[in-house]
Amino acid sequence: MKPAEANHDPRAAVLDELLILRFQSGESVALDTLASRWNARLFRHACRLTRDRELASDALQDAWLAIARGLHRLQDPTRFPGWAHRIVANKCRDAIRKLQRRRRLTEEIAQEPKAEAMPPFVEPSVDPRLAALRAAMAALPDDRRMLLSLFYLEQMNVDQIALALDLPAGTVKSRLFYCRRKLRAAIEHSSETT
Numbered sequence: 001m002k003p004a005e006a007n008h009d010p011r012a013a014v015l016d017e018l019l020i021l022r023f024q025s026g027e028s029v030a031l032d033t034l035a036s037r038w039n040a041r042l043f044r045h046a047c048r049l050t051r052d053r054e055l056a057s058d059a060l061q062d063a064w065l066a067i068a069r070g071l072h073r074l075q076d077p078t079r080f081p082g083w084a085h086r087i088v089a090n091k092c093r094d095a096i097r098k099l100q101r102r103r104r105l106t107e108e109i110a111q112e113p114k115a116e117a118m119p120p121f122v123e124p125s126v127d128p129r130l131a132a133l134r135a136a137m138a139a140l141p142d143d144r145r146m147l148l149s150l151f152y153l154e155q156m157n158v159d160q161i162a163l164a165l166d167l168p169a170g171t172v173k174s175r176l177f178y179c180r181r182k183l184r185a186a187i188e189h190s191s192e193t194t
Contacts, residue, residue, distance in 0.1 A: 012037075017077035024072055031068055039064075041154055042088050048149050049092040059095040063088040081156055082163025089164065132190030136183050144179050151176060 016037065022030035042063065046056035066087050074083060137145060143165070150156045150164060158176075162169040 013078070016080055020071060020074065020077040020080055024074075031071070035064060038084060042084060045085055045088050045150070045154065046092050048146060049089060050096060055095050055099060056092070059091040060088060062095070063091040066091065079160075079163060081154075082160035085150065085154070085156070085160070085164035086166065128193075129187050129190050132186045133183060136186030140179060140182070144175060147172065147175055148179055 016034060019030045019034040019037075023034065039060070043056060043060050046060045046063070047053055050056045050059060063084075067084055070087070074080065137148070140148075147161060147165065150161045151158075156164065158169050158172050161167075162172045165172070167175075
């Protein structure tokens with residue numbers, strides 16, 4: 001696994017910053033371009049948070065409305081990745097709460113027992129180390145999996161993740177360290193048993 005900073009394209013970041021500045025100057029088309037560049041990444045983030053594509057899609061629509069309304073107030077365009085991910089996380093949280101309230105109401109009306117959540121799906125793998133890694137990832141708490149996803153999959157740096165998750169940068173660094181150590185131990189244990 002490579003750190004996010006090693007894979008980060010500075011030209012893409014500059015383009016995003018330029019689009020934000022153009023939108024803030026009144027060029028509404030710049031938001032469309034920014035949205036087309038970021039929509040897939042933010043949708044993946046929403047899917048990881050909600051574990052439901054439809055709910056993620058609804059939350060992302062609400063997030064884009066909030067981003068469009070708030071983008072004029074974003075003073076530092078370099079903070080956009082963390083800022084946008086945080087808005088998506090907040091909208092996902094709202095959507096999950098709304099869904100949970102709706103489910104509780106339905107359950108009360110139907111007087112049925114509450115359905116249990118399904119465990120995360122782990123694909124079978126030929127490589128036992130990959131299977132061990134996936135199982136170890138699934139065993140991590142949601143917030144730790146999210147942290148690793150933002151760092152390795154979304155290639156966000158520590159400061160951006162800190163902003164997105166509303167955590168101090170030092171906390172992000174220490175959690176990344178402990179998550180990596182836990183995953184490494186799972187892979188090593190798998191190698192020893194095969």
